[in-house]
Amino acid sequence: MKLISFLVPAYNSEAYLDRCLLSLVGFGEDVEIIVVDDGSKDSTGEIADRYALEHSNVQVIHQENGGHGAGINAGLKVATGLYFKVIDSDDWVDQESCAKLLELIKSFLKEEKVPDLILTEFVFECLADNTQYTMQYRKYFPMGRHFTWNEMKAMGPSKVLMMHALVYKRSILKECELNLPHHRFYEDNLYVYQPLFYVKSLYYFPVPLYRYLVGRGGQSVEKHTMAKRYMMQLDNMRELVKSYQYKQLKSLDKKHYKQMSHLLSNYSFLTLFFISQDYVKQKWKDYKAY
Template identity: 45%
Template sequence: MKVLSIAIPCYNSEAYMKRAISTLLTGGDDVEILIVDDGSKDKTAQIADAYAAKYPTIVKAIHQENGGHGEAVNAGLRNATGAYFKVVDSDDWVNTEAYAQILDVLRSMLQGQKNLDLLISNFVYEKQGAKRKRVMSYRSALPQNRIFTWRDIRLFRTGQYILMHSVIYRTQLLRDCGLELPKHTFYVDNLFVYEPLPHVKTMYYLNVNFYRYFIGREDQSVNEQVMIKRIDQQILVNKLMMDIPIMDLAPRKLRKYMLNYLAIITTVSSILAIKSDLPENMAKKKELWEYMKAKDVRLYRRLRHTVMGIGVSLKGKAGRKFQLACYKISQKIYGFN
């Protein structure tokens, strides 16, 4: 069995996918690289096939009709043979020294027959044109270099969330929890991280700057104007997160973390609707909150009474001030460009 399976969702990625693949190849034969060509119209398929031919024990090329980022992740998970599973987007890459440390930890877990559900590491915002690179680190919130549980975590700071770039899940855990991301939908990375969390019992945090998250392309999904155009997809993911029952979750720290995570995603949806200044999007924002209320009134009341919930419902000057503050938090997390 491979130690780690890494899915690379690719759609028209010929211009940048080689950087991602080349950094991942340094993991050697303990790694399985699954290049998922999601119906690309450029040379992505040929590049994937060339890597699979050159590195047959490491790289597998998967070709499918276009199903979107989520379906590409689904395809990677369906084909994964590794004990652990990671997603690396085709325009991102990894730090090879940190990568070696990650693999050492995963090997030691398997060799020691330790049941590790989730490995967490840092990621770096590689924002185009930025002089200083911002790092999302978790050393203030998580114990380091040992297995721990939800009861061992400390407080997460505002804007400090575990995102797809941070996580490596145990493959079987993802399958056991029935993870299936929606087709033709962006922003499913939030669902990928969020849905398995109630099933996670054991975690390990390695304080290394492993994942390099590129931000800067105009067509990138986290571009603010692109997000507004795709607000229906953001809201769909938001609703799917609301469908996961969390109000009775134990331990309390897990429940609190998931509530805060859902609050920031709902804030993003609401603020995008407000910033669009379109009546139809404001109606979608209202319907989103009504959906939450119908799904779980306790959840609705809890989120409405958070600072973010209050901020997105206030009107006038005070409301706009709150909204700007909430949006700045969202920017820190997602690095909107």
């Protein structure tokens, strides 16, 4: 059995795809690596195909451009691993941390106690000043052991779970029938939130598994880019709110319900914050022009 299916959605990624895949291929048959070439116009597809020829644990899907969400959907359909992890093509994994994670999953199987969700830390790799910042959740989750929603602490209004920290059990993603929208940015909030309804058991493994590159030109997370795409953020927010009816959420254990409600509030706060920044600036420009 493959322990983890690593999905790499890739669009015009020729400049950095090598680094991403090199960080993954060395784990052999414990993992499968699924690269989804999302209609790239550069040599991304050829690079991915080369890795598939050289490494038996790599497979490639070529598809018409559908966006990041479409890439995740395509990869999830063919994935066979016990767990599922998305790695964006300009990011990479810390190999030492990944080796430790694989050993941890083997211990879960030996104990016959496999959590629905593994949470790890991740590192912001800042291009502008070559600095690093590690995102941790140690204040909120018990470390190094299995736990449930009842043992979690609520996060502050500016703190949310991010895709980079999550390793979902693949069966959870199947159970929630995850189907992300095509041609839309910031759908990662849907990926994080919607499966949580089905998560009963968790494990926080405090290693810096994911290396998240920030500061690259054209990234969707740049502030001015996020502001321009505020309608996509609103669309995602609407889908988050509609994910579950009130009666469904109330059917959960009290702490599970509270945590999901709290996360939804935090996502709403951050979405409105970015939108309002752009809105206020534009209104001020309109006023001065008048």
